Amino acid sequence: MSQELLTGRSAFVELQALAEQQKPLVDLFSDDPTRAEKMTVAAGSLTLDFSKQRVGAEVLKALEKLALEVDLPGRIAALFAGEKVNLSEDRAALHTALRAPSGKRPAGLEAVDEQLERMAALVEKVQSGVWRGFSGKRITDVVNLGVGGSDLGPLMVTQALREYTRPEAAHLKVHFASTIDGSQLFDLLAHLNPETTLFTISSKSFTTIDTLSNADTVRAWLGGYCPDSELLHRCHFVGVSASAEKMTAWGLPEANQLYFWDWVGGRFSLWATIGLPIALALGMPVFRELLAGAHELDEHFRSAPPLENLPMLLALLGVWNVNCLDIRAHAILPYDGRLKYFPSYLEQLEMESNGKSVTREGVPLDYATCPVLWGEIGANAQHAFYQLLHQGTQAVASDFIIAASRYESMKDSGHYESLMTQHELNIANCLAQSRVLALGNAAVDPTDNPFRHYPGNQPSSSLVVDSLNARSLGALIALYEHKVYAQASLWGINPFDQWGVELGKQVAKELLPYLNNVGARFASDDSDKSRRAALPQGLRSHNGFLYLKPG
Numbered sequence: 001m002s003q004e005l006l007t008g009r010s011a012f013v014e015l016q017a018l019a020e021q022q023k024p025l026v027d028l029f030s031d032d033p034t035r036a037e038k039m040t041v042a043a044g045s046l047t048l049d050f051s052k053q054r055v056g057a058e059v060l061k062a063l064e065k066l067a068l069e070v071d072l073p074g075r076i077a078a079l080f081a082g083e084k085v086n087l088s089e090d091r092a093a094l095h096t097a098l099r100a101p102s103g104k105r106p107a108g109l110e111a112v113d114e115q116l117e118r119m120a121a122l123v124e125k126v127q128s129g130v131w132r133g134f135s136g137k138r139i140t141d142v143v144n145l146g147v148g149g150s151d152l153g154p155l156m157v158t159q160a161l162r163e164y165t166r167p168e169a170a171h172l173k174v175h176f177a178s179t180i181d182g183s184q185l186f187d188l189l190a191h192l193n194p195e196t197t198l199f200t201i202s203s204k205s206f207t208t209i210d211t212l213s214n215a216d217t218v219r220a221w222l223g224g225y226c227p228d229s230e231l232l233h234r235c236h237f238v239g240v241s242a243s244a245e246k247m248t249a250w251g252l253p254e255a256n257q258l259y260f261w262d263w264v265g266g267r268f269s270l271w272a273t274i275g276l277p278i279a280l281a282l283g284m285p286v287f288r289e290l291l292a293g294a295h296e297l298d299e300h301f302r303s304a305p306p307l308e309n310l311p312m313l314l315a316l317l318g319v320w321n322v323n324c325l326d327i328r329a330h331a332i333l334p335y336d337g338r339l340k341y342f343p344s345y346l347e348q349l350e351m352e353s354n355g356k357s358v359t360r361e362g363v364p365l366d367y368a369t370c371p372v373l374w375g376e377i378g379a380n381a382q383h384a385f386y387q388l389l390h391q392g393t394q395a396v397a398s399d400f401i402i403a404a405s406r407y408e409s410m411k412d413s414g415h416y417e418s419l420m421t422q423h424e425l426n427i428a429n430c431l432a433q434s435r436v437l438a439l440g441n442a443a444v445d446p447t448d449n450p451f452r453h454y455p456g457n458q459p460s461s462s463l464v465v466d467s468l469n470a471r472s473l474g475a476l477i478a479l480y481e482h483k484v485y486a487q488a489s490l491w492g493i494n495p496f497d498q499w500g501v502e503l504g505k506q507v508a509k510e511l512l513p514y515l516n517n518v519g520a521r522f523a524s525d526d527s528d529k530s531r532r533a534a535l536p537q538g539l540r541s542h543n544g545f546l547y548l549k550p551g
């Protein structure tokens with residue numbers, strides 16, 4: 001059994017034994033009424049209450065031992081030092097350097113500031129009206145074309161921090177289009193004015209067909225209004241990518257290009273120039289606050305001991321749930337409408353990072369890794385999938401996320417009291433749901449009334465954000481980024497590559513030639529037979545529809 005594998009670690013063997021004798025949460029709470037105080041740790045504006053996790057003092061001790069056995073502090077130092085922690089792509093992963101003051105970065109990364117200031121200058125031009133459309137009008141709308149890490153982060157942050165929009169950005173509407181089918185673009189173009197709309201083409205690789213096909217559709221749309229191609233590219237497109245050559249090849253003038261680097265993972269890239277839509281929508285000072293908040297959490301991650309270290313704790317508790325309690329599902333439940341896109345952002349961050357079945361070195365694993373992670377606004381999900389969480393047959397671990405204070409800016413408004421009532425209702429529901437998931441209602445005997453029996457014992461963590469703003473959101477995102485890295489280190493996997501996304505793209509590319517004008521070609525005539533013969537292995541067409549021959 002390799003020492004590098006989780007199952008080969010002595011602390012893990014201890015944990016497996018402890019899992020056998022684990023008491024249910026209702027007993028853990030009755031055994032120790034001070035449990036909640038003991039299992040609450042804070043870092044800056046974030047407070048983690050993990051008392052509703054199925055752990056006791058012995059389990060925490062063994063988890064701490066596991067963290068040290070895996071040398072998490074050493075792994076963390078390697079990350080921040082810019083070592084090539086991304087083995088399969090032979091790269092560093094230095095998203096932390098994007099938000100660190102220059103003195104706190106590995107040497108030779110001066111370009112980080114250059115690109116940040118280049119982005120700030122571009123934002124200034126657009127917001128101040130210096131940047132004009134092809135007919136000389138100022139820009140009123142920006143559409144970000146990107147997918148995955150080039151969409152989810154900027155979309156999530158822009159939505160979450162709207163109330164902090166700075167005056168200089170207030171006149172600009174920022175939209176997002178990511179879907180390869182063109183449906184989002186179709187809706188947007190119906191309402192946008194080609195003279196006053198700027199498009200940001202965000203793609204680390206600048207090869208993603210989803211984004212390039214959307215960009216081509218936009219170019220065709222704009223071309224109908226502005227036949228001068230040079231003018232059209234100069235006034236209506238900005239590119240953000242790690243590939244200057246591909247941006248130039250697409251037709252983007254150098255002055256309209258913003259860069260970042262291959263040592264920034266796509267799903268870790270909102271801190272780089274991929275954050276342009278955030279700065280345009282909210283204002284550059286808000287973006288800088290976001291960076292500052294994330295940096296604060298970076299310092300906590302680098303310095304706090306395991307059982308006081310929020311990312312490490314979430315990572316360790318996650319491994320305990322998945323690998324010792326066999327809980328393979330994880331729900332993200334923000335009790336805050338502003339965090340509407342936070343679950344989908346984490347779906348990519350966690351599952352594209354840790355959805356792996358081999359070690360960093362490529363050795364197959366004999367244990368589970370990333371759980372299936374999903375989520376929704378908590379209070380809304382109460383009316384959607386909480387039935388399953390409370391009375392289903394699935395063990396599910398959950399993260400409840402809530403802001404302690406709200407609506408400070410509304411104190412003088414006539415509906416402040418009513419808003420605060422809604423805030424208190426929201427908190428009451430958040431606390432109630434995590435409590436019932438943990439404790440159930442042991443009082444009701446299932447034989448008496450099976451429909452009203454709540455077994456409970458569903459573990460959860462509660463994350464309280466003092467007040468949701470750019471700084472605290474920066475910290476919250478960095479918390480989950482570091483949880484992902486710490487968890488990958490515990491599992492011995494590489495969280496920074498994503499080889500699993502390639503084959504599907506390749507097969508789609510191979511299929512495309514056969515789909516062109518599908519309807520016309522296949523439904524047309526008998527010569528269909530010869531065309532069918534030309535179809536690739538395993539594909540068949542019937543009535544003009546392609547299908548995969550079973551087996």
Ligand code: F6P
Pocket residue numbers: 147148149150202203204205206207208211266267352498501
């Ligand atoms: O297909 C997955 C992926 O490569 C993600 O890792 C990435 O965030 C997304 O596609 C978009 O990639 P790009 O920014 O290169 O267009």
